[in-house]
Amino acid sequence: MPIFISKITVTLRRSILDPQGKAVHHALENLGLHSVQDVRIGKFIEIKLNAVSELEARAVVEQACKKLLSNPVMEDFSFTIENIAE
């Protein structure tokens, strides 16, 4: 069965203040990187899975994101899927 790798990014929703991002932004400014406009911190999750098709893999990852990997009250998610072995 084909194996897929999904790379998932979970970030705080735009409407939610990200104090961690803000703190890092300050630190970057202290480093002299004054061109930095905004910093948002998120999570990166990599999932390896078996699926008959990319469509099926996508459905599984979507479910994982919605039910566990992100909390829709505060987070958004996005992901890519790559077939690594037929």
Add this chain to the structure above:
Amino acid sequence: MNNSHLKFGVVVFPGSNCDHDAYYVLKHIFSQETCFLWHKDSSLQNVNVVILPGGFSYGDYLRCGAIARFSPIMKEVISFARDGGIVIGICNGFQILCEAGLLPGVLLRNEQLTFVCTMLHLRVENNDTLFTSLCREGEVLQIPIAHGEGNYFADDETLSQLENQKRILFRYCARDGSVTKAANPNGSRNDIAGIMNEYGNVMGMMPHPERAADPATGPTDGQKIFRSVIKNVVENRYINNRKIFERS
């Protein structure tokens, strides 16, 4: 119920660290029958009240409470709550209740990014509930907090529902009861420290009433919350035994 003894169940997740405090207070201060409920168990052992204690269940991995929510015991707790059973979530327990969808909103990282462990004051916003009936409305309770993720967030619509339905039970306040920005320890919207669900049987709060219940260790204002629950269940007040949620 015709005696004054209830059975409390304190859920133990890997990483719970206030489970024994809750157990001690219920059993030895209030003389209630109390048992631990292991996270892998699937029986609530006929308890009247479930306590989800504070701590760092599953190491706070992914998000606070996110993984605990899928443990076997939580399936039972969710179904118990949906049948009108009484569930109290303290600190990490509050986070778990939000993740499980039994309470609205979410607890974000504290605004100032630091863990806060301190004694503070809460104002009782609604004393006409199962959890607060022995408090006066507007009463100021002295109860400690200890958390890094206690910054309550919900969207505007949810917040106005909570306000309109008087489901905010506790707000952070100053010693004199005034709600000020300085008295809010974590950035919580509307200074929320504790809320209940719309049916009044599920309550979550970030402060630790079990740490303010034994006279040997300081203030005992937290007793009022446990005493309210015991009294109301014994007297069958505020109890809704109907199946109150749509099964999903």
